Amino acid sequence: xxxxxxxxxxxxxxxxxxxxxxxxxxxxxxxxxxxxxxxxxxxxxxxxxxxxxxxxxxxxxxxxxxxxxxxxxxxxxxxxxxxxxxxxxxxxxxxxxxxxxxxxxxxxxxxxxxxxxxxxxxxxxxxxxxxxxxxxxxxxxxxxxxxxxxxxxxxxxxxxxxxxxxxxxxxxxxxxxxxxxxxxxxxxxxxxxxxxxxxxxxxxxxxxxxxxxxxxxxxxxxxxxxxxxxxxxxxxxxxxxxxxxxxxxxxxxxxxxxxxxxxxxxxxxxxxxxxxxxxxxxxxxxxxxxxxxxxxxxxxxxxxxxxxxxxxxxxxxxxxxxxxxxxxxxxxxxxxxxxxxxxxxxxxxxxxxxxxxxxxxxxxxxxxxxxxxxxxxxxxxxxxxxxxxxxxxxxxxxxxxxxxxxxxxxxxxxxxxxxxxxxxxxxxxxxxxxxxxxxxxxxxxxxxxxxxxxxxxxxxxxxxxxxxxxxxxxxxxxxxxxxxxxxxxxxxxxxxxxxxxxxxxxxxxxxxxxxxxxxxxxxxxxxxxxxxxxxxxxxxxxxxxxxxxxxxxxxxxxxxxxxxxxxxxxxxx
Numbered sequence: 001x002x003x004x005x006x007x008x009x010x011x012x013x014x015x016x017x018x019x020x021x022x023x024x025x026x027x028x029x030x031x032x033x034x035x036x037x038x039x040x041x042x043x044x045x046x047x048x049x050x051x052x053x054x055x056x057x058x059x060x061x062x063x064x065x066x067x068x069x070x071x072x073x074x075x076x077x078x079x080x081x082x083x084x085x086x087x088x089x090x091x092x093x094x095x096x097x098x099x100x101x102x103x104x105x106x107x108x109x110x111x112x113x114x115x116x117x118x119x120x121x122x123x124x125x126x127x128x129x130x131x132x133x134x135x136x137x138x139x140x141x142x143x144x145x146x147x148x149x150x151x152x153x154x155x156x157x158x159x160x161x162x163x164x165x166x167x168x169x170x171x172x173x174x175x176x177x178x179x180x181x182x183x184x185x186x187x188x189x190x191x192x193x194x195x196x197x198x199x200x201x202x203x204x205x206x207x208x209x210x211x212x213x214x215x216x217x218x219x220x221x222x223x224x225x226x227x228x229x230x231x232x233x234x235x236x237x238x239x240x241x242x243x244x245x246x247x248x249x250x251x252x253x254x255x256x257x258x259x260x261x262x263x264x265x266x267x268x269x270x271x272x273x274x275x276x277x278x279x280x281x282x283x284x285x286x287x288x289x290x291x292x293x294x295x296x297x298x299x300x301x302x303x304x305x306x307x308x309x310x311x312x313x314x315x316x317x318x319x320x321x322x323x324x325x326x327x328x329x330x331x332x333x334x335x336x337x338x339x340x341x342x343x344x345x346x347x348x349x350x351x352x353x354x355x356x357x358x359x360x361x362x363x364x365x366x367x368x369x370x371x372x373x374x375x376x377x378x379x380x381x382x383x384x385x386x387x388x389x390x391x392x393x394x395x396x397x398x399x400x401x402x403x404x405x406x407x408x409x410x411x412x413x414x415x416x417x418x419x420x421x422x423x424x425x426x427x428x429x430x431x432x433x434x435x436x437x438x439x440x441x442x443x444x445x446x447x448x449x450x451x452x453x454x455x456x457x458x459x460x461x462x463x464x465x466x467x468x469x470x471x472x473x474x475x476x477x478x479x480x481x482x483x484x485x486x487x488x489x490x491x492x493x494x495x496x497x498x499x500x501x502x503x504x505x506x507x508x509x510x511x512x513x514x515x516x517x518x519x520x521x522x523x524x525x526x527x528x529x530x531x532x533x534x535x536x537x538x539x540x541x542x543x544x545x546x547x548x549x550x551x552x553x554x555x556x557x558x559x560x561x562x563x564x565x566x567x568x569x570x571x572x573x
Contacts, residue, residue, distance in 0.1 A: 002041035003027050003541055009047030009503065012471050014054040014479040014492040019471060024052055026499040029540040029555075034493060047503050050535060051470070054478040054493050055082025055500035056455045059436065059485055060233075060265050060297055062086055062112050062444035064093050064147060069122035069521050071554050072142035076442050076452040077544045078531045079511065080502035083144040083482070083490060083559070084442065088265070089235050090194040090209040092150030093123070094133030095179050100156045101125040106202025107152065113313065113445035117522030130179075131186030138558045142544050144490070144500065146559030148233055149183040151193035151220065155208035163208035164201065168216055176216075180223045187560025189485070190224050190231040190260070193217060197237050214250055222257035229486050229565030232262040239264050242276075243283045251283065255292035259569050261484065266439035267296035269429050271421035277429055284434035293570040295484070297439035298429055300458035300476075302422075303449060306369055306514065306527060307360075309336070309400075310408040311447040318357055320348035329408060336400050336408075346396050359414070364388060364395035368402065370411035370516060376402060383415055411516065411527075420465075427467050430476055436484055437476040446526035453511035456531045460510035470506060486565040498557075499541035502534065509533030 004026040011022045011034060025033035025041065033039070056079070063073050064086040073084060086092070091112060096104055105123070109116040127133035130149055137145070155163035158175035168176065180191060195217075199207045224230040232254055238247040255262040269277050280296065287294040307314055309332070312325035324335050324345065335341045348354065350361040360366075364385020371380055379387060379402055388398040403410045429435055437458065440451035455477050462473045482491025489498045511529050518525040530548070537545035542555035557564065 002032070002037075002039050003043065004499070004538070005037070005039075005041035005044045006047045006052055006501070006503065007044060009050050009052035011493055012051055012053045012474045013494060014475055016471055016475045016479075019051075024493060024501065026538070026541040029499055029542075030489075031493060031495055031497050031499050034495060045503075045536065049505070050503050051506050052493065053080075053474045053502050053504070054491050054497075055502050055537065055539065056080045056477040057083045057481040057485070057487065057491060058438060058440050058442060058455070059085045059263070059481045060088050060439045061442040062088060062091065062114075063145060063442065064091075065108065065114055065119055065123060066443045067137055067141055067145065068124070069118070071140055072544065072550050072552060073145070073443070074550055075450065075528055075530060077143060077537050077539075077550055078534055078548070079452050079454070079456045080477075080504065080534055080537060081143065081442075081452065081455060082500035082502070082537065082539045082544075083487065085146050085148065085189060085485065086443070087148035087150050087189070088192050088233050089199070090151040090192050090207065092130075092147060092153045092192070094127055094130040094153060095149070095183055096153040096156045097128045098125045100153075103156060103202070104153065107207060110202045110204070111199050111207060113311075113447055115446065115520060115522070115524035115526075118520035118524040120522060122521035129186070130183030130188055134186060134558060134560075140554055141556035141558060142550075142552070142554045143539055143556045144559055145556060146189040146561070146564070148190045148192040148231075149180055149188040151191070151209035151212065152207045154179055154220070155212070159208070163211070164205050165211050167211065167213065173216060173219060177219065177223055180220055181227075184224060184227040184230060184561065187563065188230070189559065189561050189565065190233065191220055192233040193220070194235040195237065196235045196239065198240075199235065214253070217250065218253050218257050221254035224258045224260055228562040228567045230258075230561045231260050231485060231568065232258050234262060234264050236264065238283075239266070242279060248283045248286050251294045252287040252290050252292040255287060255294060255570055256290070261293040261295055261568060261570060261572075263295045263297055263436065263484075265297045267298040267429065267435060269298065269422055269426050271419045271425060274425055277425070281432065281434045291570060294434075296435050298435045298437060299439045300426065300430065300437050300454055301461060303451070304413055305448045307366070307412040308408065308410065308447055309403045313448060314357065314360070318345070318349045318360065319351050319353040321345055333404055333408065336404055342396065342400060363399050365415045366399060366412045367415050368410060369413045371402070371406050372409045372516070373406045376406055376410075409516075423461070423465050424467060430468070436481055438481060448527070450514045450527045450529040453529050453531070456509055456511045456534065459504070459506070463506060463509070484568065486568040487559070488564055488566060499538055501536075501538040503536035505533040505535065507533070
């Protein structure tokens with residue numbers, strides 16, 4: 001007898017093959033039949049008019065902490081994600097343990113936007129190794145999840161406080177290398193690191209991995225070579241600003257040392273500079289010429305960042321704003337209410353020193369996205385400039401008065417129109433073998449965005465704009481990342497595959513608006529977005545989403561390299 005039978009659905013199997021009407025039967029967590037069957041089932045679900053597809057694979061998340069207090073990895077399953085990879089950007093919670101808890105929590109709070117209150121209240125810090133840490137999640141997660149071992153945690157274990165800014169000695173490098181091998185033996189999915197200048201710790205100092213020299217980076221990358229089913233992930237300054245020759249050489253050397261593909265995050269695509277992404281992808285071409293493989297993650301949708309005077313991220317980077325944004329809330333409100341302070345802040349934002357952030361000085365162009373005070377609800381969805389014109393006031397004063405009345409909690413967004421001219425460029429990039437669709441950052445930057453929406457946003461765009469088939473899009477979201485990471489028996493709807501499935505309505509699928517939820521440990525909040533059109537999601541044959549709602553079931557597999565993955569070498573296309 002089947003455990004589950006989905007009947008009459010339109011199966012898009014993830015391989016790129018044409019859709020077909022077929023039943024899908026599941027037993028013992030695997031798909032056992034795709035086609036007509038007379039075998040009875042414990043549970044039968046009518047999928048007529050809906051698409052049955054493989055669950056989506058998100059290879060760039062930061063769910064390392066959240067899974068301890070939210071095993072469902074919400075809201076990712078609502079967007080069809082059944083498998084997630086964490087430990088990216090050099091940031092993992094292990095192998096460092098309790099002795100390094102304070103530093104790592106403050107680092108994660110600063111660099112990945114996870115509320116410190118939530119980290120302090122939600123993490124037990126009772127592990128002493130990477131394998132010990134993974135054991136805390138075994139059998140207790142809603143989706144499949146695997147984790148890279150992060151460089152900053154390795155440096156902290158080997159060097160303590162000297163990890164920040166210090167050059168590692170030979171013995172410290174040996175300690176790092178041994179800890180990494182230990183993590184990989186325990187099932188870590190690979191090694192991740194960052195040298196990006198935007199990555200700073202809780203004391204606003206460069207994160208530990210930024211102090212590593214080329215020798216250290218290549219040495220640690222080479223450690224994964226002897227461990228089956230592992231990979232590499234890096235963040236460099238050039239990911240944003242364009243790669244230097246030295247950075248291309250570094251990525252090439254790391255890939256060759258590991259005999260593994262190396263992926264970086266994130267490749268933007270803009271019609272304003274239609275050649276930029278091709279210049280970035282040239283790094284992959286140059287690496288390939290030397291026998292290496294470098295792949296860019298690219299977001300399928302325009303990621304809008306939400307701003308807030310409460311969290312202060314982005315605003316604190318404006319000239320002369322840092323001290324004010326660092327004040328406790330009541331003192332910050334008092335400062336922002338002072339006309340002299342407002343004049344000073346406005347001047348700093350409009351100065352040449354503000355650089356790319358100078359556009360924020362067009363205060364009237366900020367949209368009131370969400371307020372938390374009932375009398376201010378009339379402003380939601382409106383531009384500060386529109387409100388200021390009606391009131392005959394300055395836009396900056398108008399904006400700050402709203403923000404102060406809302407005790408700084410107001411969510412703000414720059415007015416943004418998605419450029420339709422970018423869509424055909426995105427299609428070209430998605431189809432380029434030097435890219436993988438991904439880079440959601442789900443689980444991070446919780447006051448600025450909800451990256452989990454990337455998959456449903458892509459599906460909605462494909463429906464509304466065309467130029468690519470739904471079959472292609474689903475392959476890019478499921479099979480392509482699964483193959484890139486060497487995931488065994490995942491990413492396709494076929495007999496013998498794990499029953500990771502998403503059932504959705506292609507006519508209505510899409511992300512809902514981001515809204516604040518105060519549901520984290522310690523009373524902390526986050527931005528959260530539900531979806532439309534995603535009806536059912538199954539992980540290993542068990543429903544984790546029913547009728548568009550998370551069930552709370554925890555059937556996920558804690559993915560371990562070598563057991564759940566096979567090696568993808570640089571020669572694999």
